[in-house]
Amino acid sequence: MRPTALLLLAALSAGAADWLIAPPKEHAAVRRSTDGREVTLSNGLIRRVWRLTPDAATVAFDNLTTGASLLRGVKPEAEVELDGHRYSVGGLKGQEEWAYLRREWLDGMTASPGAFHFTGMDSGTTVARFAWKRAPYSGGQPWPPPGASLTLHFALDTLPGVKVDVHYEMYDALPVIAKWIALKNDSPRPVRLNRFVNEILAVVESESAVEDPVRWRPGSLQVDSDYSFIATHARPDENAVAHWESDPNYRTQVNYSLKTPALLRCYPPLGPDAIVAPGDAFETFRVFELAHDSTDRERRGLAQRRMYRALAPWSQENPILMHVRQADPASVKLAIDQCADVGFEMVIMTFGSGFSVENEDPAYLERIRQLVDYGRARGVALGGYSLLASRHIDAGDDVVNPAPIFGHSPCLGSRWGEEYFRKLRHFIETTGLAVLEHDGSYPGDTCASTSHPGHRGLDDSQWTQWKTISGFYQWCRARGVYLNVPDWYFLEGSNKTAMGYRESNWSLPRERQVLLARQNIYDGTWDKTPSMGWMFVPLVQYQGGGAAATLEPLKDHLDYYERHLETNFTAGVQACYRGPRLYDSPETRAVVKRWVDFYKQHRAILDSDIIHVRRPDGRDYDAILHVNPALREKALAVVNNPLDRPITRTIRLPLYYTGLTDTAMVRIEGGAARKVALARDYTVPVTVTVPAAGAVWVTVE
Ligand SMILES: [Zn+2]
Numbered sequence: 209m210r211p212t213a214l215l216l217l218a219a220l221s222a223g224a225a226d227w228l229i230a231p232p233k234e235h236a237a238v239r240r241s242t243d244g245r246e247v248t249l250s251n252g253l254i255r256r257v258w259r260l261t262p263d264a265a266t267v268a269f270d271n272l273t274t275g276a277s278l279l280r281g282v283k284p285e286a287e288v289e290l291d292g293h294r295y296s297v298g299g300l301k302g303q304e305e306w307a308y309l310r311r312e313w314l315d316g317m318t319a320s321p322g323a324f325h326f327t328g329m330d331s332g333t334t335v336a337r338f339a340w341k342r343a344p345y346s347g348g349q350p351w352p353p354p355g356a357s358l359t360l361h362f363a364l365d366t367l368p369g370v371k372v373d374v375h376y377e378m379y380d381a382l383p384v385i386a387k388w389i390a391l392k393n394d395s396p397r398p399v400r401l402n403r404f405v406n407e408i409l410a411v412v413e414s415e416s417a418v419e420d421p422v423r424w425r426p427g428s429l430q431v432d433s434d435y436s437f438i439a440t441h442a443r444p445d446e447n448a449v450a451h452w453e454s455d456p457n458y459r460t461q462v463n464y465s466l467k468t469p470a471l472l473r474c475y476p477p478l479g480p481d482a483i484v485a486p487g488d489a490f491e492t493f494r495v496f497e498l499a500h501d502s503t504d505r506e507r508r509g510l511a512q513r514r515m516y517r518a519l520a521p522w523s524q525e526n527p528i529l530m531h532v533r534q535a536d537p538a539s540v541k542l543a544i545d546q547c548a549d550v551g552f553e554m555v556i557m558t559f560g561s562g563f564s565v566e567n568e569d570p571a572y573l574e575r576i577r578q579l580v581d582y583g584r585a586r587g588v589a590l591g592g593y594s595l596l597a598s599r600h601i602d603a604g605d606d607v608v609n610p611a612p613i614f615g616h617s618p619c620l621g622s623r624w625g626e627e628y629f630r631k632l633r634h635f636i637e638t639t640g641l642a643v644l645e646h647d648g649s650y651p652g653d654t655c656a657s658t659s660h661p662g663h664r665g666l667d668d669s670q671w672t673q674w675k676t677i678s679g680f681y682q683w684c685r686a687r688g689v690y691l692n693v694p695d696w697y698f699l700e701g702s703n704k705t706a707m708g709y710r711e712s713n714w715s716l717p718r719e720r721q722v723l724l725a726r727q728n729i730y731d732g733t734w735d736k737t738p739s740m741g742w743m744f745v746p747l748v749q750y751q752g753g754g755a756a757a758t759l760e761p762l763k764d765h766l767d768y769y770e771r772h773l774e775t776n777f778t779a780g781v782q783a784c785y786r787g788p789r790l791y792d793s794p795e796t797r798a799v800v801k802r803w804v805d806f807y808k809q810h811r812a813i814l815d816s817d818i819i820h821v822r823r824p825d826g827r828d829y830d831a832i833l834h835v836n837p838a839l840r841e842k843a844l845a846v847v848n849n850p851l852d853r854p855i856t857r858t859i860r861l862p863l864y865y866t867g868l869t870d871t872a873m874v875r876i877e878g879g880a881a882r883k884v885a886l887a888r889d890y891t892v893p894v895t896v897t898v899p900a901a902g903a904v905w906v907t908v909e
Contacts, residue, residue, distance in 0.1 A: 227273065229837045231381035232253060236378040236379060237250065238358050245259065247358065249358050251383075253271075253273055254269070254383045256378075256385055257269075258360065259282075259317075263320065264298040265285060267311075267314055269409065271499045271501060273501040274501045277412065280306060280309055280413075281410030281457065281458070282303055284320065284408055288324075288403070288404050290401060291400050295323060296323040296324070297389070300314070302316055306460065323364070331357060332356070334353060334379065336351055337434070340701075343690065345525050345527040346524075347524045349518070349524060350521075354379065357375065358375075361373055383500075384496055384519070386495065387474075387494065387497070388491060389492050390492070391490045393484040394486070398485050400483050401482045401483075402479075403480075406493075407431075408473050410471055412427070413468045417462065428501070430508070431449075431474065431495055432450075432495070434493050434678070437677075437695055438613055438696075444512070449495065450474050450495065453473055454466055454468060454469060454470070478667060478669075479669070481667035509735055519699060520698040520699050523704070528551065529554035529784060531556050532555050532557055532787075533558060534561055535562040535563035537575065540557065543788070544583045547790065552588065552790065552804065553589065555589070555590050557593060558593055558645075561592070566628065566631045566635075573635065573638045589642035589643055592645065594645070596617075597649060597653075598617060599618055602624075604624075604659075605622035607619045607669075609655055612653045614651060619657060620672075621662020622655075625660075633680075636689060644684060644691055645693075649694065649697060650673050651695065652674075653670075655669040678700040681693075682700065685701035690703050692742065693705060705742070707733075707781060714744055715749070715757045721746075722771045723826050725743055725775050726775055726779075726848060727823065729743065730820060730823050730830070733820070734820065738816075743783035745759070746786055760787060762796045763796045773803040774903055775848075777803045777806060777807040777814070810841065810844055816836035818833065829855060829859070831846060832846055835866050841908075841909060843866045845907075845908070852900050854897060854899050854900050857896060858895045860893055860894075861893075863891060869890070872886060872892050875908075877904060
């Protein structure tokens with residue numbers, strides 16, 4: 209428990225529960241004021257309020273957990289650039305002081321001349337962004353996330369037939385609001401949408417600094433988006449479509465050069481430069497605004513993980529998987545048989561296996577179809593690997609770009625790109641392929657070609673490629689095809705990304721790999737749930753390192769094989785066990801089965817969020833703690849000993865997020881339960897003796 213979280217507890221009003229422990233009973237709802245002049249969207253955790261007259265504008269955005277106002281001024285709801293002319297959408301004019309916003313000022317504000325003006329509103333419930341076909345390893349999360357929606361309609365006299373809708377959704381039990389806009393063209397001529405800004409908020413500054421700091425502190429509003437690829441999403445908790453800019457209106461700020469980043473504007477890095485035909489509509493990407501109630505890293509991470517559990521529930525699918533190294537039928541059947549025998553749930557024909565999703569030979573398709581059926585009959589989903597980004601096709605089909613992110617990349621809008629996705633869809637439809645490992649997804653490369661069929665030029669090249677890749681992932685999601693994608697595509701439908709890795713580490717000597725793996729998991733689970741990240745175990749040589757780096761023959765290196773199994777399964781993390789087989793002797797089989805059984809026995813708590821106790825450093829114990837207040841087994845701690853001698857340590861387990869308040873029943877390795885009183889900071893002391901290079905697990909009820 210960190211002091212900031214304790215302060216938050218003090219700030220919670222009497223009787224109010226922590227939303228991360230007990231979901232609030234209040235549902236998201238739209239309420240119109242009795243005088244009709246305002247509408248409110250609230251779920252008990254956050255509240256956003258719009259004035260509707262003389263025009264519509266956001267006039268309050270509050271964090272109800274802390275009581276803080278997030279807004280200090282009134283801006284337009286959005287901006288659009290149509291055929292080279294910029295228009296505001298809604299908004300009110302007349303604010304003089306921009307450090308804060310008093311309610312009594314609102315009555316004196318006026319509509320902006322030349323803006324799209326408010327014409328009406330609709331409200332309802334949340335709608336699924338796309339279809340999700342559940343698989344046997346899916347959880348029971350609701351889809352769409354339950355909540356309320358509000359749509360504000362805008363039009364402009366000088367552009368008859370052109371309308372802008374501003375959409376909001378707010379979700380139950382989550383301090384998140386989603387926003388996007390749609391441009392409808394009911395005029396008789398095409399409209400060119402050069403640019404859009406689909407969120408503008410005069411946000412309360414995160415700090416006041418007279419001079420310009422190297423890096424401003426992050427504020428309490430975290431902005432995410434489904435417009436995400438490497439170019440926009442280098443960090444899990446930041447999206448580059450959220451531009452934190454200075455506000456020229458805000459003249460009373462402390463920063464001498466008026467550069468405080470207190471104006472949020474959300475727009476794509478380029479484009480979309482879309483031509484909207486008569487009768488058509490254009491919908492922007494969505495932004496998701498998460499209002500944090502703390503500066504504590506664990507608490508902010510828990511909030512983000514909760515958001516992904518709700519907005520991308522397929523990211524909670526966590527099948528136990530193996531990477532088979534050869535894609536010939538005999539090798540694949542051996543892998544499936546061994547997986548089915550010990551309880552693995554997925555086999556992926558890995559890179560370099562000979563599997564080709566672009567092969568259209570009917571005999572090949574039939575062979576894969578039979579293997580997919582063979583796996584399905586044994587409860588094992590079968591899929592394979594395909595490389596997209598970083599490939600060099602030819603000058604006519606690669607992106608026309610001086611510096612593609614991976615050095616080379618095909619343009620998804622080239623003729624080759626269009627054929628590639630046609631082949632993938634045909635392959636999946638014909639064979640029933642259940643998994644696609646899509647390596648090097650679309651990274652965000654722009655393309656200046658004017659001859660590619662999928663885009664007209666540079667300005668629409670990123671938007672159209674994003675539409676292609678996200679449309680394909682959503683097609684996969686609707687068919688229940690599991691998507692292992694190295695980039696951050698969760699909100700567009702992908703299931704898993706890398707936990708965090710350096711590829712060459714899997715060619716290091718065995719003993720170094722285990723500790724590095726634990727560090728990767730520890731660091732990768734601040735922003736991700738265990739299911740959202742994959743790890744890797746090279747059963748055979750990966751890129752180098754020879755015999756010292758590999759686990760085969762497995763029976764000869766059973767100690768390190770078990771350390772990998774234990775590290776991953778106790779973290780609730782699935783690794784790509786890459787090789788021809790999972791076991792090579794009865795003893796090896798018993799070890800694999802024991803850890804699969806352990807994971808399945810404790811699956812609910814192991815798939816739950818991780819509290820970070822002590823980072824692996826090879827100098828003393830390291831520990832993580834899974835927590836879930838909704839389960840009977842409310843916590844599972846894993847204490848690892850990297851040293852070459854047994855150690856005995858008394859560790860204070862932080863049980864705040866288990867929801868337990870007075871006492872805990874603690875069991876070491878499934879032994880007898882011991883009743884322990886929680887200290888004032890919600891910790892309990894647990895003394896464990898951990899064998900050399902071993903681990904001990906502890907459960908809490
Ligand atoms: Zn192109």
